[in-house]
Amino acid sequence: MTPLQRYIAEEIATDHADGLIGRREALRRLGLLGVGATAAVALLAACSNSGDQANSRSTGSTPAESSPPPGVNGAVAATAITFPGPGGRQLQAAWAAAAQPRGSVLVIHENKGLTDHIRSVTGRFAGAGYSALAVDLLSELGGTAAFKDPAAATAELGKIAPEQFTADLQAGIAELERRVPGKKLGATGFCFGGGLVWLLLAAGTPQLAAATPFYGPFPENGDLSGAKAAVLGIYAAKDERVIASRPTAEAALDRAGLTHEIYVAPNADHAFFNDTGPRYNPTAAAEAWRRVLDWYGTYLG
Secondary structure (H helix, E strand, O other): OOHHHHHHHHHHHHHHHOOOOOHHHHHHHHHHOOOOHHHHHHHHHHHHOOOOHHHHOOOOOOOOOOOOOOOOOOOOOOEEEEEEOHHHOEEEEEEEOOOOOOEEEEEEOOOOOOOHHHHHHHHHHHHOOEEEEEEOOOHHHOOHHHOOOHHHHHHHHHHOOHHHHHHHHHHHHHHHHHHOOOOOEEEEEEOHHHHHHHHHHHOOOOOEEEEEEEOOOOOOOOOOOOOOOEEEEEEEOOOHHHHOOHHHHHHHHHHHOOOEEEEEEOOOOOOOOOOOOOOOOHHHHHHHHHHHHHHHHHHOO
C-alpha cells in the first residue's frame, strides 16, 4: 500500500476498534481499498488490541449543545464552480466570497470528498472575512457527488497519486489568486486534508503565507525547507495514531526555520471539528476555530 492507503486503512480499523463501524463494514471498506482478506483481519485485530482503545477512548457523539458549530453564524453560502486544472482537466470546487476579503483560504476536504460539511467550512471562512475555495479532489472521476457509496469515494482517493493532489491543489491556489488578487493565502485541511496541507508545504508552494493543518499525518521524509508559511498545527490529545507524527512535523518546521505553533486540543479525538461526525467536540472545535482565525488575522490580514 502507499502511505496514503495505509493511513486510510488504519483509520477504518480505528473506527472499527472504537465501535463506530461493524466488522463486516470495516472488512468491506478495506476490501474496496485493495486490502486482502487476511491482511484486513490482521489489521482489525491489531487495532482492536492496541491499548484497549475501545474502552480508553471517547468515541460516542458529544451531546448537542444549544450553540451552533463555530463560524456558522454569519457564514456565506458556498456555490459550485469549475475551473481549469492541470493537463486541461476541469476541476470542481466550492467557492465562497467574502464581502471585503482580508485574504483567502484553500480548504482541503477529508477522505470522504467534498461534503456538505466542507462546503459549510468554506462559507464560514468567507463569513469571517476570508474568501475560500475547496477543490473536489475526485473531480477527474465526476466529483464526490458521483459516488453513492462514501466508502467507494474514499477508496478512489486512496488510488490517486500524491503528485496529482498537489497539482490540483496548486491549481486551486492559482484560482484563488485570480479571484482574490493582491491578498495573502492560507490553507486549512482536515484529517486526510490536513495531511495534504503538509504535502503542499513539503512541495514548496511559496504562495502560502499561512497554513493550519488539522490532525493530518506528516508525510514520510517531509522537507519543509521550500515553504514560507507560518504554520499552526492542530492535534487532538486522544488521537494517538496521528499525534505520533507530531515530533517529526515539529522537527521539520524547526529545520526549515518556519514560524509555527502547535495546539493539542484536550479531551478531543480525531476529527473533533467535524460537527456531522461521531467524534465532534464542540468545546475543542470552538477553541480551534478561534485560534485559526487569530492565526490568519496575524499572517494573512
